[in-house]
Amino acid sequence: MPADMDAEQFRAFGKATVDYIADYLEGIRDRDVLPSVEPGYIKPLIPDDAPEEPQDWQDVLKDVERVVMPGVTHWHSPQFHAYYPTANSYPGIVGEMLSAGIGCIGFSWMTSPACTELEVTMMDWLGKLIGLPQEFLNCSDGPGGGVIQGSASEATLVALLAAKERTVQRSNSSVEKSGVLGSMKMRLLTTDENCSFRGSTLEAAIAKDIEQGLIPCYVIATLGTTGTCAFDNLEELGPVCIKNNLWLHVDAAYAGAAFICPEYRHHMNGVEYADSFNFNPHKWLLVNFDCSAMVKNSHDLVDAFSVERVYLAHQKQGLAPDYRNWQIPLGRRFRSLKLWFVLRIYGAQGLRDHIRKQIRLAKDFEAMVKADPRFEIVTEASMGMTSFRLKGPDHLTKTLYEKLISEHKIYLTAATFGKKFMIRFVVCSRFTEEKDIQFAWQEICRHIEPVEGNENDREKLIEIPSLKTNNCSTKESLRKPVILGNSR
Amino acid sequence: MPADMDAEQFRAFGKATVDYIADYLEGIRDRDVLPSVEPGYIKPLIPDDAPEEPQDWQDVLKDVERVVMPGVTHWHSPQFHAYYPTANSYPGIVGEMLSAGIGCIGFSWMTSPACTELEVTMMDWLGKLIGLPQEFLNCSDGPGGGVIQGSASEATLVALLAAKERTVQRSNSSVEKSGVLGSMKMRLLTTDENCSFRGSTLEAAIAKDIEQGLIPCYVIATLGTTGTCAFDNLEELGPVCIKNNLWLHVDAAYAGAAFICPEYRHHMNGVEYADSFNFNPHKWLLVNFDCSAMVKNSHDLVDAFSVERVYLAHQKQGLAPDYRNWQIPLGRRFRSLKLWFVLRIYGAQGLRDHIRKQIRLAKDFEAMVKADPRFEIVTEASMGMTSFRLKGPDHLTKTLYEKLISEHKIYLTAATFGKKFMIRFVVCSRFTEEKDIQFAWQEICRHIEPVEGNENDREKLIEIPSLKTNNCSTKESLRKPVILGNSR
Numbered sequence: 001m002p003a004d005m006d007a008e009q010f011r012a013f014g015k016a017t018v019d020y021i022a023d024y025l026e027g028i029r030d031r032d033v034l035p036s037v038e039p040g041y042i043k044p045l046i047p048d049d050a051p052e053e054p055q056d057w058q059d060v061l062k063d064v065e066r067v068v069m070p071g072v073t074h075w076h077s078p079q080f081h082a083y084y085p086t087a088n089s090y091p092g093i094v095g096e097m098l099s100a101g102i103g104c105i106g107f108s109w110m111t112s113p114a115c116t117e118l119e120v121t122m123m124d125w126l127g128k129l130i131g132l133p134q135e136f137l138n139c140s141d142g143p144g145g146g147v148i149q150g151s152a153s154e155a156t157l158v159a160l161l162a163a164k165e166r167t168v169q170r171s172n173s174s175v176e177k178s179g180v181l182g183s184m185k186m187r188l189l190t191t192d193e194n195c196s197f198r199g200s201t202l203e204a205a206i207a208k209d210i211e212q213g214l215i216p217c218y219v220i221a222t223l224g225t226t227g228t229c230a231f232d233n234l235e236e237l238g239p240v241c242i243k244n245n246l247w248l249h250v251d252a253a254y255a256g257a258a259f260i261c262p263e264y265r266h267h268m269n270g271v272e273y274a275d276s277f278n279f280n281p282h283k284w285l286l287v288n289f290d291c292s293a294m295v296k297n298s299h300d301l302v303d304a305f306s307v308e309r310v311y312l313a314h315q316k317q318g319l320a321p322d323y324r325n326w327q328i329p330l331g332r333r334f335r336s337l338k339l340w341f342v343l344r345i346y347g348a349q350g351l352r353d354h355i356r357k358q359i360r361l362a363k364d365f366e367a368m369v370k371a372d373p374r375f376e377i378v379t380e381a382s383m384g385m386t387s388f389r390l391k392g393p394d395h396l397t398k399t400l401y402e403k404l405i406s407e408h409k410i411y412l413t414a415a416t417f418g419k420k421f422m423i424r425f426v427v428c429s430r431f432t433e434e435k436d437i438q439f440a441w442q443e444i445c446r447h448i449e450p451v452e453g454n455e456n457d458r459e460k461l462i463e464i465p466s467l468k469t470n471n472c473s474t475k476e477s478l479r480k481p482v483i484l485g486n487s488r
Numbered sequence: 489m490p491a492d493m494d495a496e497q498f499r500a501f502g503k504a505t506v507d508y509i510a511d512y513l514e515g516i517r518d519r520d521v522l523p524s525v526e527p528g529y530i531k532p533l534i535p536d537d538a539p540e541e542p543q544d545w546q547d548v549l550k551d552v553e554r555v556v557m558p559g560v561t562h563w564h565s566p567q568f569h570a571y572y573p574t575a576n577s578y579p580g581i582v583g584e585m586l587s588a589g590i591g592c593i594g595f596s597w598m599t600s601p602a603c604t605e606l607e608v609t610m611m612d613w614l615g616k617l618i619g620l621p622q623e624f625l626n627c628s629d630g631p632g633g634g635v636i637q638g639s640a641s642e643a644t645l646v647a648l649l650a651a652k653e654r655t656v657q658r659s660n661s662s663v664e665k666s667g668v669l670g671s672m673k674m675r676l677l678t679t680d681e682n683c684s685f686r687g688s689t690l691e692a693a694i695a696k697d698i699e700q701g702l703i704p705c706y707v708i709a710t711l712g713t714t715g716t717c718a719f720d721n722l723e724e725l726g727p728v729c730i731k732n733n734l735w736l737h738v739d740a741a742y743a744g745a746a747f748i749c750p751e752y753r754h755h756m757n758g759v760e761y762a763d764s765f766n767f768n769p770h771k772w773l774l775v776n777f778d779c780s781a782m783v784k785n786s787h788d789l790v791d792a793f794s795v796e797r798v799y800l801a802h803q804k805q806g807l808a809p810d811y812r813n814w815q816i817p818l819g820r821r822f823r824s825l826k827l828w829f830v831l832r833i834y835g836a837q838g839l840r841d842h843i844r845k846q847i848r849l850a851k852d853f854e855a856m857v858k859a860d861p862r863f864e865i866v867t868e869a870s871m872g873m874t875s876f877r878l879k880g881p882d883h884l885t886k887t888l889y890e891k892l893i894s895e896h897k898i899y900l901t902a903a904t905f906g907k908k909f910m911i912r913f914v915v916c917s918r919f920t921e922e923k924d925i926q927f928a929w930q931e932i933c934r935h936i937e938p939v940e941g942n943e944n945d946r947e948k949l950i951e952i953p954s955l956k957t958n959n960c961s962t963k964e965s966l967r968k969p970v971i972l973g974n975s976r
Contacts, residue, residue, distance in 0.1 A: 010578035014506035021589030039807035071602030090498035096588035101509030114559030117530035151817035319527035329639035
């Protein structure tokens with residue numbers, strides 16, 4: 001075995017790995033969604049040091065099943081209903097392979113024009129698919145345009161930094177860049193009974209901030225919150241932001257993908273007020289992580305992030321985006337290949353079918369819960385998620401939740417709403433079918449089946465030490481990171 | 489073609505892509521390193537909108553050669569000598585494939601124990617390989633440990649935020665978190681004649697900051713700068729940081745990989761003073777981008793980044809790292825697979841051979857430059873890089889540089905050192921051999937061959953409009969982002 005694996009060996013290794021991935025995903029239904037290992041499980045399975053001598057790829061690939069698989073939580077199992085989906089599709093995997101194979105680092109146009117230009121075009125394809133206004137597109141006149149970030153957190157931070165910079169630029173001369181606008185204070189605002197953040201709440205908060213000598217600067221509105229998939233009211237928030245010169249960032253990480261279906265676009269009414277809009281094709285649009293699409297006014301980003309160096313300069317500057325100025329890192333992978341592959345091989349129709357099917361499955365699940373008098377729905381099904389609990393005190397639901405998790409057959413996450421403990425159910429895997437929804441429901445019911453009629457017996461039977469939830473809350477009633485500013 | 493590509497189609501598509509990648513890399517020597525397209529080239533090659541109907545994967549793969557390849561800058565071409573290397577290897581590509589295939593998002597132990605635990609072990613393998621002190625390792629007692637970040641920028645920002653938080657915690661009660669330590673002011677400090685940042689410079693800067701009512705907080709030292717691959721003096725800087733309670737972050741993005749060879753470890757003498765240390769296996773250690781290794785005191789990171797929510801809680805908390813608290817994003821890929829594959833299939837020996845070979849090739853190139861009286865070396869070969877210029881006024885070298893770039897045969901980057909324009913030459917590709925170094929040198933000489941003896945003729949012959957370099961400089965003599973604090 002030569003130290004440097006050659007192309008022939010790669011062909012064999014790569015193809016064996018393609019087969020391994022296909023076998024894994026074809027058989028994923030037969031694996032428990034949660035692993036049965038304890039922390040530290042990997043230590044006895046793997047040497048403490050890297051080997052001195054090169055090893056055969058065959059041995060390495062064998063170890064994937066022996067060492068890695070026992071500890072994998074199978075996010076693409078049809079029994080995975082936790083968090084939100086993370087995307088996975090065959091075209092997405094191949095796009096990732098090719099990105100790795102080409103291995104270019106497209107931080108400026110010159111460092112790989114294809115990497116930049118395919119991204120520009122894919123952001124336009126995406127923006128049009130979800131029906132964003134023209135000014136969000138690269139192909140429009142003006143500074144609008146899209147870029148792929150690694151995650152919604154990164155997109156939110158990038159927008160925050162740009163908002164801060166813009167506010168400093170706009171402010172009068174008494175506002176010194178490094179002085180008045182220092183650390184950004186974050187304020188969480190309350191939402192209405194539907195978990196929606198409203199314009200009047202924002203107005204009141206702005207007035208209070210200004211009264212206290214703060215400079216409001218940046219507002220984050222969410223379309224599809226993590227806890228309950230709630231939608232903020234952009235039509236109310238937008239004009240308030242415009243009036244007060246605040247940067248409005250719209251985080252539609254999960255739910256944004258649904259806007260490829262026209263019947264869901266009403267949720268983003270008012271998006272035209274936004275300074276930046278972000279959604280994650282790597283969540284619900286079958287493009288493997290990471291691929292977080294962020295759009296709008298590129299000038300503001302470039303103003304905030306541009307760092308020029310001779311070694312980064314090139315002769316075609318200004319004619320195409322130099323994406324390094326739109327993000328925090330310098331380096332970037334060729335992630336638009338994944339988007340290109342997925343959008344073409346599914347087609348817009350195939351993607352709409354995927355979204356609609358998952359929303360339908362969530363409704364099916366909700367119907368089962370509603371038909372059972374022991375349970376109650378906490379928040380109505382929204383997109384591919386719903387949430388439920390056992391009627392009665394919290395510990396019943398907590399105990400049920402613990403049992404479900406400890407058996408590893410289905411994976412759900414918990415949250416609190418108001419002051420009630422609830423279980424979130426999300427349709428995540430593209431392999432999830434009606435039979436899997438039924439299986440999940442049977443699993444849930446199986447743990448409470450012995451209990452009927454008598455509330456006391458029921459509590460007794462399912463009582464086990466409760467989950468530690470101290471200091472943990474989704475705080476859906478107080479969840480908005482909304483205004484940021486600093487003392488004058 | 490069904491909307492959802494099935495496993496059989498994926499096997500065919502995936503294997504065809506493996507062959508495409510192998511063919512591409514085997515034939516990369518025959519492609520011009522720089523593409524010949526103009527900005528906007530992709531627009532006529534690709535529709536303006538995503539297709540409605542699903543398309544065949546065969547057509548998509550064919551379009552990679554038609555649409556993408558004409559616009560690729562071939563970072564793994566043996567004629568690529570620009571920037572610094574970006575890693576690429578067959579085991580790294582397969583690791584990336586498998587990461588995409590498994591597609592788990594390991595932000596907490598529970599969400600994929602294997603993803604967390606393999607990363608913990610790989611960070612230990614890496615840390616030991618480069619000879620980091622025990623306290624940097626996960627396997628040591630105490631809070632030391634490693635994590636994979638996306639890039640050195642991200643690692644530097646993460647350390648900055650943690651440093652700020654720690655300083656606030658340490659400060660006396662008059663230092664209010666959101667008040668005194670607001671925006672972090674950045675100060676660039678001067679280096680010595682070898683571009684090394686020295687302890688006395690730091691001490692003087694700290695004194696000046698304190699005098700001005702600033703609170704010094706964070707120092708960035710670099711091992712292997714971008715401009716000239718210079719090394720800062722950790723043995724001097726470290727004690728100054730300790731004495732003044734400053735967070736010392738060591739950025740060894742490129743050169744850190746060389747520390748797998750004991751003969752280069754003297755460059756990091758003093759690293760034991762560092763609060764955080766970062767190097768990029770995705771630069772020089774054959775692990776595809778992104779894979780930026782960051783280590784040291786995990787408590788400080790967790791204190792700064794921890795955000796608890798019920799839906800993120802799990803029963804095994806505290807027994808293994810929840811890596812979401814060590815980074816900015818929530819989501820993360822299974823990047824340790826790439827490290828595992830590369831470290832095993834090359835073995836430590838294979839990787840050391842790679843580093844030593846590239847350093848030797850840079851010395852070979854330097855020898856050719858030194859032997860030619862028309863040229864001068866600007867900074868001596870350091871690791872895999874050297875820099876040179878034509879003797880005489882800058883415009884000679886600028887013109888030479890422009891000609892080289894415009895012909896697309898070799899790719900180099902320019903920089904300024906002192907006030908002189910120079911060309912950086914870096915051995916980047918793992919395919920680069922002695923013959924490629926000779927080819928590069930011939931290419932360089934070819935453009936000045938017509939000129940001999942007469943300086944005036946020479947200037948005339950190679951005069952073309954000069955590169956725009958206004959506002960662009962590596963500023964090697966004034967390049968350190970070193971101290972950050974804020975007005976009291």
